[in-house]
Each structure stands twice: as C-alpha cells, then as structure tokens.
Amino acid sequence: MGYSTIFQGETRRLDILDMNGKVDRKAMPDIDQDQLMALYRSMRRMRTFDEKALKMQRQGRIGTYGSLRGQEAAQAGLAVHLSEDDDWLIQSFREHGILMARGVPMHTIYAYWKGDERGNLADRGIRCLPPSVPVGSQLLHATGIGIGLRKRGLPGIAVGFAGDGATSEGDFHEALNFAGVFRARTLFYIQNNGWAISVPFQKQTAAKTIAQRGHAYAVPAMQVDGNDVLAVYEASRIATDHIRNNHGPYLIEAETFRMGDHTTADDHTRYRSPDLVAHWAARDPIDRMRKFLIKEKILSHADDEAMGESLTAEIEAAVKDLESMPPPDPMSIFETMYAKKPWYLEEQQAMLRSELGSRAQESGS
C-alpha cells in the first residue's frame, strides 16, 4: 500500500572526439586507420556536394535546396554500419549525405532539388524510400518496414530519419509506440540540429533530450555528440547490433547543428545570433576529425589537399551527369498513378500531348 517507485531510468550520452581533435582513448571504438580515413573522406565528400549545391542554387541551376552543412558526422558515422543489400533507409529530406554514402548516384540527388521527379529515386536495389516532406510521417513507414523485416525473418533493418521538429509530431510517438509493441527491426535516428526552421529545440519541448523519450515506449535510446564521427560510429554500431540481434527497436539522438539556412528559401540570420553560429563552427565535425588525423599522423596536409581535389572532380562529374540528363518527359506524370491508367488520365494525357504538339509546331521545331 502507499507509494512505491514504479519507474526509474537513465539516459546515456556518448562523446569520444572533442572539438580540438582529442579522443577519449577508453571510449575509442575498435577501428583501423583505413576506416578512420574513410569516415573523414565520407564527410568531406558530403560537404563538397553540399557546397556545390548551394552554388548551383544561387546560379539558378537547381531549385530550393536544404543544406546539410554541420551534419556530416551524424550521417557518415551511421552509414558505414548499414548494408546496401539488406537495410532500408527511410529518409526525411536532409539525408543527402547518407544517400551518397550508400551509393545513390549524386546527380540524382541534385535532380531531386532541381525539381526533376526522376530524382525521387526509390530504387528497390538500394532500398531507400524517396524523401518525405510531411515532417515525421515517414517514421511510421520505418516502423512498418521494421515489423515486416522481423515477420519475414530477413536480415535487414530499417532506419527512419527525422529532425528535432518532427519529434513534436504525433507520428513520432506512434512510430515508437508501435515499434515497441511489435518489436520492429527499426532504428529511429533523430538528428537534433537544434532548429526547426526558426524554432529552437528549447521551444520544441520542455524535455531536456529526445533520447530520454525512449523510456516512454520501452525503446532503448542514447544521445550522442552528432558532430563527433567516432561517437556516432560507436553509438550506431551498438544500436544496429542490438536490432540485428532481434532485441527490438532503438532510438539515437545525434545532437548537432544546422550551420546554414533551413533551405535556400530561408534566412537564418533573422532568428539566430552570429555568436551561436560561431560557437558551433568551432565544433565543426570535419575540422575536429582532421585535427585528430593529422595529430595521429594518419593524414598529411598534402594528402588532405589531394583528397579535396579528387572530391571536387567527382562532384563536377556528377554535375555534368545532372546537366546532361534530357528533360523529363511530361507524359510521365500520368504513367505511375495507377497500375492501369483510368479513362480520365488517358484523356488528360492526350490533351497535354496535343498542347505540346501544337506548341512544337508554333516554334517550328
């Protein structure tokens, strides 16, 4: 009778590599020099891609673009634990980094931001769903896929991505709740970049962290320094092993910072101070890894420069691929609405075809 304690829990955070490139040796993952270099290269590749995208947006060569600058570690450290053959990516709309790391051709990612539906690539071979703009709604798909993978006894796992703003949506709650009940093979991977457009995390929730919410659904969870690629690597290893061993879902909160605007249609100086941005710039994920690799003599300045040149060349080739794509066929908008086109789509398609035909005649082509 009377009161008793019915719940007690703790939520852990992992930090390994600090902003000066110093590592906590005790927490250091079991990882060799080649793997360290691969993580660093992967982050630089994402940033090169991102900088080029911003440039192309300003030149009018692509449309509105959402930059991932600052979130490279949060995506590179996870990507290496995912299998291209078995695992599913259920993305939000700022996951270009992990897509690239998973082998999605870069020009198709650019194409998406150019407004070309062919960039909506959902390649069954790559097992990744197209970007999901309705915030948080995709997390339920990650739960459903994770339940399906368990039911079918398949080796894969599902990784559902979302940002801090999405955790205020009901679908975040429902996704974790269903995943807990049905033991989904799902990793909920929340990149808390501090800002949902202009609303800071402190106004998104009165809770201190996202990770602590795992307790509410009996989903194990961890917070990790999302700008520390080694900590992300280790947390992702623990989480993916947990899921692969059929212990149910897992929640990771990668605490990071969106260095730029929400998208190129936004102006973050309206709501953020230069001091805050400078604070996070000093914690840049790529800079700290570079410091570490140079200190450890794994990377030389010359190698670093050569890497930059080769990445620039790779990105330029992707841009060439993008710009040599023939324009999309307007007829295609009717083709994939149904397995069999209804009569009214046939009629509308015929109307557009004849409009295009007479336009071509007028222009004499």
Add this chain to the structure above:
Amino acid sequence: MSEKTQKLTLIQGITQALRQEMERDAHVLILGEDVGRDGGVFRATDGLIEAFGDERVMDTPLAESGIIGISVGLAAVGYRPVAEIQFMGFIYPAMNQILAHVARFRHRSRGRIPMPLVIRMPYGGGIHAPEHHSESYEAMLANTPGLTVVIPSTPYDAKGLLTAAIRSDDPVIFMEPKRIYRSFREDVPATDYEVPLRQAVVRRTGTDVTLIGYGAMMRPVMEAAEFLARESVSAEVIDVRTVMPLDIETILASAEKTGRVVIVHEAPGRNGFGAELSALIAERALLHLLAPVQRVTGFDTVFPFAMMEDHYLPHRGRIVAAVQRTLAF
C-alpha cells in the same frame, strides 16, 4: 454454373473474402483496433486470429495514423495489408498518411513501390450510433488521385469486390455500408471470385429516368424504383460500386437513354460526389437530357444524433419527389 453457394449477409461476405485471401496468399495481413481477439467491433474479422495467429491478424495500439503508416511500411516490404479503421468518422488522424503517402507512393517511387493495401471501414448512418460514427467521406477521398474508392451494396459484391481489392496492386479504400451489414442475405459462391473494380452495374433496367446510388442508399433507391413502377414510371437503377476511378460508360449510356438522372448519396450535397457525377453528365450528355440532373443527398449539416438521423438520410419519398421534378420539367 453448378458452384456451391451459401446464403450470406454483407458482413459475412467480407469475412469470407478476408479468410479466403489469407488462405490463398501468405502476404495478406490484417491490422487494426480490436480486429484480433474481439473479431472487430462489427465482427468482420471474426475467427481470423484463431485461424491465422497474431502475426497475421494484428491487434494494434489505438492510433489511426499509426495503423495506416505502418501499413505503408509493410506494403513496401512485400505484404498486402488489410487495415481496418473502426469507423469512417475516425479516419481524420490517418488522412495525412492516406493523402500524403498511400495515394502517392507508386508515383513518388517512379512505379517501383506500389501500395497494394486495402483500408476497410464501416461508413454511413442509420444504426442510431453515437456522434462521429455515421459519416460518409467518399468525396474527400475520391478527390485524391491514386486512390481507388469502392463501396459495395450487396453480400455478393462485398465478397467479390473485397477480393479484387486485396489482389489489386493499387491502394483501395473499401467503405462498408454498416447499416446493411446484416439486413439481408443472398446467394454467394463458396469459392473465391472477383467482382471487377471500376465497373458500375445496372441493377434494374428502365426507360424514363436513371437513378444512381451506391452502398446503403441502394435500398431506398430500389424501393423508389419499385414505387415508381407502380406509378407507371420506368426507372433504371445504377449501382456505382467504384466511386473512383469511375465507370463513366455505364452512367452515360443510361443517361443518354432515359434523359433524366437522379443521383442519391447520404453524404452532404455541396461538393459531394453527386456534384462530380452531375458535371460529367452535363459535359458529355447534355443534349440527351430532358431535365436538369437532380441530387438527393444528406443535408449540409453535421450528421445528426440518433434521434434525428432519419430526417437527415435520403429516403424513398425524397427520391420519388426528385424523379417527379425531372418528369415535370
């Protein structure tokens, strides 16, 4: 055909379609609130958890968005989920998933990830249910490209249309007229069969006026046709069955023949499905018409509480009055 038949109610037809499709295809799953141990609040899934186990008949947490959202994921990995929304009045929390994802996934994935899922739900009034248990939202869903919206009105069609819906590679909203779940029985083949989607059916042939309805409204529509026959008015009756994509040929053929059309549905009239039907007939058969198309619909009010619902729902008298307006024009 010497096939064996049984006398089934509409809801028994639904249960049998679910059972037979689950036997036929291991990828068919059922999920929803109370669909397992309880067999559904209307018993549509009665006995299925005992037959197929809780991995294939999933009692879910109480969350409509969650039910439809995880169905999307299950479909992406090869399942054919049949999700139940307990009442159509509760579909709103799931609308984001249905409109933003279910309807669009085939297109968004460039055809690579179709959504072979069925979303079943009882709809409509007439059973003296509490508030939010009597709504008919077919027009909202029929305005969403990518969806197929099906509404059976007989036990035979309920079984055959649901079978076709489960086998379809496109997402199907399957609206069940709960008012007539158990109101009559008819001969239904014991084996599985499909009633094709996207096909209306002529329930009664006639020459003076065309009555168009679907779902639970087919009863007052047929009663009106019988009443009119006694008054020497020959009514043709069309059961739409698939609201979207619509079978325009059957409707136009009848409108051209009779020149008079009365459309009946229990959902509110303004911007309802009748408005679309009426516009299509005006666009394509205007010169055959002898009178303006008439609509007999629910009022443009909140669906009334039980004590007043009989005033709201279209009935024989209202349908006959509309026919008389077309005859007097």
